[in-house]
Amino acid sequence: MIPEIGHFSLLIAFVFSICLAIFPMIGAQKRIADLIALGKPLVHANFVLLSVSLFCLAWSFYHNDFSVYYVAMNSNSELPWYYRLSAVWGAHEGSLLLWVWILALWTSAVAIFSRTLDDDDVARVLAVMGFISIGFLAFVIFTSNPFERTFPNFPIDGRDLNPLLQDIGLIIHPPMLYMGYVGFSVAFAFAVAALISGKLDATWARWSRPWTLAAWIFLTAGITLGSWWAYYELGWGGWWFWDPVENASFMPWLAGTALIHSLAVTEKRGAFKSWTVLLAISAFSLSLLGTFLVRSGILVSVHAFASDPTRGLFILIYLLLVIGGALTLYAIRASNVVSTHRYKLFSREVFLFSNNILLVVALVVVLLGTLLPLVHKEIGLGSISIGAPFFDRIAALWYLPFCLLLGVAPFVRWKQDKLSRLTGKLVSGLVIALLTGLTFYLALEIDSVVTMTAVVLAGWVAGLTLLELVKNKQILKISLSHWGMIFGHLGFAALVLGIAVTQWGTVEQDVRMKVGEQVVLNDYTFKLEAVDFVKGPNYSAYHAKFDIAQGDKQFDLQAEKRYYNVQSNVMTEAGIDASLARDLYVALGEQLQDGAWAVRVYVKPFVRWIWLGGLLMSIGGLLCIADKRYRKILSAKALNKPVGSQDETQVKAAQEVQA
Amino acid sequence: MKSIRVIIPIVSFLAVSIFLYKGLFSDPTDIKNANVERQFPDFNLPDLMDENLFYQKDSVKGDYTLVNVWGTWCVTCRVELPYMTRLRQEGVRIVGVYYDNAADAAFGEVNVEQTRLEVKQMLAQLGNPFQFNIYDVKRDLSLDLGVTGAPESFLVNPEGVIIAHRRGAIDERVWQKEFQPLLNSYSNQAKSQSN
Numbered sequence: 001m002i003p004e005i006g007h008f009s010l011l012i013a014f015v016f017s018i019c020l021a022i023f024p025m026i027g028a029q030k031r032i033a034d035l036i037a038l039g040k041p042l043v044h045a046n047f048v049l050l051s052v053s054l055f056c057l058a059w060s061f062y063h064n065d066f067s068v069y070y071v072a073m074n075s076n077s078e079l080p081w082y083y084r085l086s087a088v089w090g091a092h093e094g095s096l097l098l099w100v101w102i103l104a105l106w107t108s109a110v111a112i113f114s115r116t117l118d119d120d121d122v123a124r125v126l127a128v129m130g131f132i133s134i135g136f137l138a139f140v141i142f143t144s145n146p147f148e149r150t151f152p153n154f155p156i157d158g159r160d161l162n163p164l165l166q167d168i169g170l171i172i173h174p175p176m177l178y179m180g181y182v183g184f185s186v187a188f189a190f191a192v193a194a195l196i197s198g199k200l201d202a203t204w205a206r207w208s209r210p211w212t213l214a215a216w217i218f219l220t221a222g223i224t225l226g227s228w229w230a231y232y233e234l235g236w237g238g239w240w241f242w243d244p245v246e247n248a249s250f251m252p253w254l255a256g257t258a259l260i261h262s263l264a265v266t267e268k269r270g271a272f273k274s275w276t277v278l279l280a281i282s283a284f285s286l287s288l289l290g291t292f293l294v295r296s297g298i299l300v301s302v303h304a305f306a307s308d309p310t311r312g313l314f315i316l317i318y319l320l321l322v323i324g325g326a327l328t329l330y331a332i333r334a335s336n337v338v339s340t341h342r343y344k345l346f347s348r349e350v351f352l353f354s355n356n357i358l359l360v361v362a363l364v365v366v367l368l369g370t371l372l373p374l375v376h377k378e379i380g381l382g383s384i385s386i387g388a389p390f391f392d393r394i395a396a397l398w399y400l401p402f403c404l405l406l407g408v409a410p411f412v413r414w415k416q417d418k419l420s421r422l423t424g425k426l427v428s429g430l431v432i433a434l435l436t437g438l439t440f441y442l443a444l445e446i447d448s449v450v451t452m453t454a455v456v457l458a459g460w461v462a463g464l465t466l467l468e469l470v471k472n473k474q475i476l477k478i479s480l481s482h483w484g485m486i487f488g489h490l491g492f493a494a495l496v497l498g499i500a501v502t503q504w505g506t507v508e509q510d511v512r513m514k515v516g517e518q519v520v521l522n523d524y525t526f527k528l529e530a531v532d533f534v535k536g537p538n539y540s541a542y543h544a545k546f547d548i549a550q551g552d553k554q555f556d557l558q559a560e561k562r563y564y565n566v567q568s569n570v571m572t573e574a575g576i577d578a579s580l581a582r583d584l585y586v587a588l589g590e591q592l593q594d595g596a597w598a599v600r601v602y603v604k605p606f607v608r609w610i611w612l613g614g615l616l617m618s619i620g621g622l623l624c625i626a627d628k629r630y631r632k633i634l635s636a637k638a639l640n641k642p643v644g645s646q647d648e649t650q651v652k653a654a655q656e657v658q659a
Numbered sequence: 660m661k662s663i664r665v666i667i668p669i670v671s672f673l674a675v676s677i678f679l680y681k682g683l684f685s686d687p688t689d690i691k692n693a694n695v696e697r698q699f700p701d702f703n704l705p706d707l708m709d710e711n712l713f714y715q716k717d718s719v720k721g722d723y724t725l726v727n728v729w730g731t732w733c734v735t736c737r738v739e740l741p742y743m744t745r746l747r748q749e750g751v752r753i754v755g756v757y758y759d760n761a762a763d764a765a766f767g768e769v770n771v772e773q774t775r776l777e778v779k780q781m782l783a784q785l786g787n788p789f790q791f792n793i794y795d796v797k798r799d800l801s802l803d804l805g806v807t808g809a810p811e812s813f814l815v816n817p818e819g820v821i822i823a824h825r826r827g828a829i830d831e832r833v834w835q836k837e838f839q840p841l842l843n844s845y846s847n848q849a850k851s852q853s854n
Contacts, residue, residue, distance in 0.1 A: 152832070153830040153831060153832045153833075155735060155738065155827070155828055156734065156735065156737075156738045157734040157735055157738075159735075159827065274665070278668060281668075282668075285672075292679065312683040313680075313683055316676065316679055316680055316683065319676065319679075320676060323672055324669065324672060324673065324676075327668045327669035327672055328669055330665060330668060330669070331665045331666045331668070331669050334665045335665045371675065371678065374678055374679070374682045375678050565732060565733075566733075566734070
């Protein structure tokens with residue numbers, strides 16, 4: 001009964017979405033107030049219906065209802081309750097349900113927080129989001145129904161959740177990522193609504209900024225979490241693999257990063273209008289493309305998902321409608337956009353735009369690298385694979401100009417600036433950068449030019465960012481969004497430093513060890529102290545205890561090799577000792593003939609800085625979004641006027657009145 | 660000039676879509692065909708109950724044989740045993756491949772006597788569908804078969820070719836839908852040949 005309620009809610013939500021896509025849009029175009037007024041109730045009803053649906057699926061999992069096919073395939077009565085709940089998004093059908101639920105959540109949020117926006121503009125935005133949700137609901141209902149039953153002969157027990165997914169990181173990683181992917185639909189909807197209405201001014205940019213930031217925060221956090229999870233759970237000690245599925249999440253991130261910067265320019269200066277619209281369309285389009293790549297299984301990936309050509313075809317048609325439609329609209333409308341804003345070559349606009357271009361270049365490289373194997377095969381040149389070495393090499397060339405510009409941009413004034421004004425700061429920045437380099441050179445004896453360059457550039461970005469803080473006498477008066485920029489850029493510097501030092505300094509050894517034997521790596525002695533057989537709720541495991549010694553410091557590490565009974569999978573739980581300077585990493589492998597164990601040991605310097613960087617960037621985003629001017633936007637209808645460079649004084653006045 | 664620039668996005672997107680469309684229909688089918696319609700792998704393994712008795716590929720040839728991968732530790736296997744016992748009574752030849760969790764080298768020595776005792780108890784309690792059980796000591800056969808978990812079943816034709824593969828339990832519905840039609844078409848063929 002419960003699954004049927006969930007299924008029925010889905011069907012009603014589908015019908016409501018169709019209404020949502022049609023009526024408010026007609027209302028907005030023809031100025032019919034009654035139709036416009038339909039939008040918000042439909043949005044909230046949809047959210048409630050999809051919440052019911054999601055709850056019903058969770059309920060079926062919680063109560064081990066194996067008559068539901070999806071539950072039987074992805075759960076087991078021995079699975080702990082929290083994994084039974086996270087198993088809801090453990091496979092294709094459920095994760096799509098989560099996808100549409102999150103879309104409904106964002107749509108509801110837009111409906112609630114846009115009260116001060118003109119009704120017909122909100123109606124257009126909600127209608128576009130309704131259109132997006134039609135496609136995904138149809139996809140869930142017609143090709144991937146999670147509520148399908150196995151009657152009359154249902155299994156007594158389920159096939160269990162993929163052991164890889166039985167982990168705290170995987171409970172939160174997919175929802176975070178989806179919040180990011182789907183969150184870009186808001187910026188997309190604002191952009192498309194602006195294209196439809198023809199009001200391509202700064203208003204839509206101001207309105208979509210907080211939404212884009214929110215989505216970007218989730219995406220950044222989601223990707224960081226995924227990387228951290230892969231590191232400790234997969235047992236290879238890697239943190240990024242340039243796997244197609246990872247690239248699928250990285251591309252929207254690059255577009256989103258470019259977008260949040262370009263939105264700032266459009267909102268504040270009224271420049272780059274059509275470019276910003278294009279980025280807003282791209283960010284969400286790439287999220288959709290990522291979904292397509294992952295769900296259709298056309299690319300070979302370590303993330304084994306369901307591959308099914310009919311499902312793939314469905315998404316492809318949907319992509320053509322949504323992305324193709326938006327880009328066609330763009331082609332029709334964007335040529336009429338004229339930018340009245342003027343700026344000189346040496347200005348913040350140009351710096352921001354250059355970094356935007358670099359981000360888009362990175363995006364195109366990742367896109368080509370991901371799709372090239374497919375294109376190559378289809379034009380009859382045979383199968384090729386493009387892996388990490390290709391991307392690593394490009395990335396090593398890319399970050400150089402990017403970091404150089406990134407360090408300087410925040411100092412440069414809008415419209416026009418003089419290099420002579422900045423000389424002092426640039427010299428200080430250079431000194432800090434070189435000192436950072438020297439410190440690392442002496443401390444770690446880095447012998448690689450590429451690594452040293454990256455360290456110096458990280459120092460350059462961090463130094464210049466911090467310099468701004470130190471020189472600013474009124475530190476308490478710095479706005480939250482400015483703090484956000486500082487955190488974001490420091491995070492990026494930490495990321496670059498972490499990647500460079502880890503790539504250079506990781507030491508790895510595969511050894512065979514008997515209990516009592518030891519191995520020395522850098523200054524660390526790893527001794528295999530004991531291996532015990534232990535039993536978990538749905539697995540049995542060998543549990544290894546390692547004693548680590550460095551000088552007189554001593555501590556221990558625990559690693560496990562788990563055997564999951566139902567899916568007969570073997571999983572590695574690595575033992576990790578973490579600190580900012582280095583990680584020690586031990587993974588237990590197979591037991592060999594003579595009773596010895598295959599053991600993999602790593603020392604990875606500065607690897608934490610990679611996730612620290614991601615964390616700092618997310619915090620930066622949060623600070624920006626907490627800035628008081630967004631709360632002002634929510635309360636001030638007076639601000640709801642097009643803002644170009646001309647009428648800026650007017651807006652300033654309005655802001656002062658508000659304050 | 661500007662009007663050309665604004666159509667670049669849509670044009671590139673359409674170009675990419677063509678490849679995405681073509682890509683959809685090339686790969687997955689290859690993988691699917693690789694699983695079914697192939698020769699049963701070669702092996703040389705002992706009987707579960709008698710380590711001096713060995714079976715080879717010939718042991719599953721000659722007649723339509725349902726090869727069932729199972730173990731006493733597997734909950735779903737318990738569920739399918741009664742129905743498969745009925746199939747045996749209806750004349751289907753069923754051979755077990757015993758798949759032992761503990762036979763993984765990483766999990767130390769297996770107590771064979773203990774396993775045999777458990778198997779006897781379980782089959783006495785739920786029914787014994789098997790002509791005999793092949794003991795997949797190091798799970799090599801399961802690996803060659805592409806087994807991902809127990810239970811899994813393979814229908815092997817008299818020439819030793821796998822013609823159907825089922826992951827998960829076999830019940831009446833699965834048998835009628837996926838296996839019986841294959842056997843029927845065989846007996847029809849046999850009839851038409853004898854005519």
